[in-house]
Amino acid sequence: MTTSADIPGRRFQELERELSLATWLERRTFAANVYGARELLGLKRDTVSVVLPARNVAATIGAVVAVVVELGELGLLDEVVVVDAASEDGTAEIAAARGARVCQESELMPEHGPAKGKGDAMWRGLAATTGELVLFLDTDTEDFTPSFVLGLLGPMLTKPEVQFVKGSFRRPFRVGDVLVPDEGGRVTELVARPLLNLFVPELAGFTQPLAGEIAARRSVLEAVSFPVGYGIEIAMLIDVLRLVGIDAMAQVDLGSRQNQHQPLRDLSAMAYAVLVAASARVHGRETIEAFAPGTLALPTVDGVDVRQIALEERPALRALRMRDRA
Secondary structure, eight states: OOOTTHHHHHHHHHHHHHHHHHHHHHHHEEEGGGOOHHHHHHHOOSOEEEEEEESSOHHHHHHHHHHHHHHHHHTSOSEEEEEEOOOSSSHHHHHHHTTOEEEEGGGSSGGGOSOOSHHHHHHHHHHTOOOSEEEEOOSOOTTOOHHHHHHHHHHHHHOTTOOEEEEEEEOOEEETTEEETTOOOHHIIIIIHHHHHHHOGGGTTOSOTTOSOEEEEHHHHTTSOEESSTTHHHHHHHHHHHHHOGGGEEEEEEEEOOOOOOOHHHHHHHHHHHHHHHHHHHHOHHHHHTTOOOEEEEEETTEEEEEEOOOOEEOOHHHHHHHHHO
8 A cells, every 4th residue: 555655755756767867868968950070070080880771762772872971971981881681672773873882681690590670680780890880870761861970970979978879850740741740650659658668767868769860889789689670779778778877878859850651560560579679678588588479460350460570689799709709
């Protein structure tokens, strides 16, 4: 039974949490539009790699690569690698024509078998690059600008204590020819945000916890495991928090991001992967594996659509190297 003595203590804890979150938001939220390419070039001391996971994004990949390659020619970036998922629409050819190095995901780290999803592509892309700072950028963005890159790099170059940066943006939802402000990101709002507020409230200040726009020190990224699918972003947030602490993490406002919206059934599969990855970190992998996760049943008018969701995790690259040397 809750007593009156419990209530003041609980309220104090809530107030303490709110103050801590407000302080972090003030200190570790940045705006992309304050950073210029030449300013950051003057601050650059480390090599920078950009990894672009891509799957059938012919409509957008050319513009994304063109922006990134131009910043590379300026000297701000040292590597631009597109990790292609056997796209059938010419994505790889367009990226190569625009100046990116293109790798097929399953040809990277082939000893680990075929790639199984976005997280797997990111992990293999990390292994295929050498930059001390690494940027991951989604390639289905329709309104990609240099500020996406400059914004992610800015906090790390101007604040050396920052080791991890997550993109933040507004997500309009397109209904036909109409854009509805701030109604995109359904898995974020219905799954990821409630999960983090309940179990990992230190991360509740991240506006877009599932954003694919990420910058981090290689030493951080190589110390965490990578879920092979859509659980990668929330898993990375939680693991990096435990590794470096919230004050070494930041977010940057990239403005507005418009990308393709997926059918609800596909979002259900994505939400399932997010739920499993987060739950494994909150409750323990052994607890979650006891439920034998991986099968998602989706009732239909004709029966049940059963989908197999890839939930494996690739080991931390640093641990993998140490094991190989042993």
